[in-house]
Amino acid sequence: MAKLWIALLLLCIGGFSQVIAATDDEAAFHQQLNTMNVKPYHHSLESTGRNTSCQLCHGSSTPVAAPNDKSCLSCHGSRDQIAELTQPNPHDKNAEPNPHDSMHYGKDVPCTACHNEHKPSVIYCNNCHLFKYPDMKP
Numbered sequence: 001m002a003k004l005w006i007a008l009l010l011l012c013i014g015g016f017s018q019v020i021a022a023t024d025d026e027a028a029f030h031q032q033l034n035t036m037n038v039k040p041y042h043h044s045l046e047s048t049g050r051n052t053s054c055q056l057c058h059g060s061s062t063p064v065a066a067p068n069d070k071s072c073l074s075c076h077g078s079r080d081q082i083a084e085l086t087q088p089n090p091h092d093k094n095a096e097p098n099p100h101d102s103m104h105y106g107k108d109v110p111c112t113a114c115h116n117e118h119k120p121s122v123i124y125c126n127n128c129h130l131f132k133y134p135d136m137k138p
């Protein structure tokens, strides 16, 4: 009988510490969300209020992962329109290739392979190439 009580007691203690750990995690999660900032070029999105601004890209005010391309395209237009914006000048022999329409992947690279929001953006192509794209906003 004594053994059973000890077992029950241990179960309770275990349960409580799990609850405490969960609220700690949740607090840390919300604290992390509060420190996430958007790029200067997206500051106008914050005029909708902080939670709404997260939703504009993530579809949630408590995001856990990168958003889907659909949210980018809902404001920026179609993949064709994006590719059109960065068409290289055909008369410039040194022009770098269109990042939005490449010979390997066409227009299908996910936006967030290059454009990050809460950390510096990267040029996915440079896993293999050495492009510069001086006009890319960091």
Ligand code: HEC
Pocket: 033, 034, 036, 037, 038, 042, 045, 050, 051, 053, 054, 055, 056, 057, 058, 061, 062, 063, 064, 065, 066, 067, 112, 115, 116, 117, 118, 119
């Ligand atoms: C303009 C679009 C945009 C807005 C607005 C935006 N995010 Fe993001 N978010 C991204 C992109 C792109 C990524 C993936 C890469 C990165 O971390 O920048 C991401 C990733 C994240 C992640 C996952 C981080 C990780 O390490 O994978 C969290 C959490 C997050 N965002 C929270 C937020 C919060 C909170 C807000 C509102 C204050 C917000 N985001 C607003 C685009 C956006």
Ligand code: HEC
Pocket: 041, 042, 044, 045, 056, 057, 067, 071, 072, 073, 074, 075, 076, 111, 112, 115, 117, 136, 137
């Ligand atoms: C709610 C609308 C909205 C959403 C969603 C959104 N953007 Fe934007 N974005 C804007 C506005 C407004 C600007 C500033 C005006 C402009 O340059 O078009 C901008 C600017 C940019 C720029 C800088 C353009 C330049 O002039 O160099 C990039 C890059 C960009 N957005 C990428 C993204 C990506 C990638 C996503 C998805 C993760 C995204 N945006 C989601 C509205 C949005």
Ligand code: HEC
Pocket: 069, 072, 073, 076, 079, 082, 085, 086, 099, 100, 109, 110, 111, 112, 113, 114, 115, 122, 123, 124, 125, 133, 134, 135, 136, 137
């Ligand atoms: C392979 C990397 C890469 C991917 C994927 C990518 N971009 Fe870009 N993006 C760039 C680079 C590099 C530039 C700057 C190019 C320049 O201006 O010459 C740019 C510029 C832009 C601009 C500014 C164009 C202008 O001149 O006004 C917008 C808006 C943009 N990207 C949106 C998007 C969206 C939306 C997606 C997803 C459909 C996307 N990008 C996917 C690399 C990428």
Ligand code: HEC
Pocket: 097, 098, 099, 101, 102, 103, 104, 105, 109, 124, 125, 126, 127, 128, 129
């Ligand atoms: C996994 C490695 C890899 C990635 C990532 C990659 N490339 Fe390439 N790319 C290559 C190789 C290898 C060649 C040469 C072989 C060939 O012509 O197919 C090449 C050739 C090219 C060429 C032909 C001209 C030249 O420079 O040789 C262009 C243009 C190009 N890539 C653009 C891009 C763009 C734009 C991206 C990003 C959207 C990209 N690549 C991403 C490996 C890569």
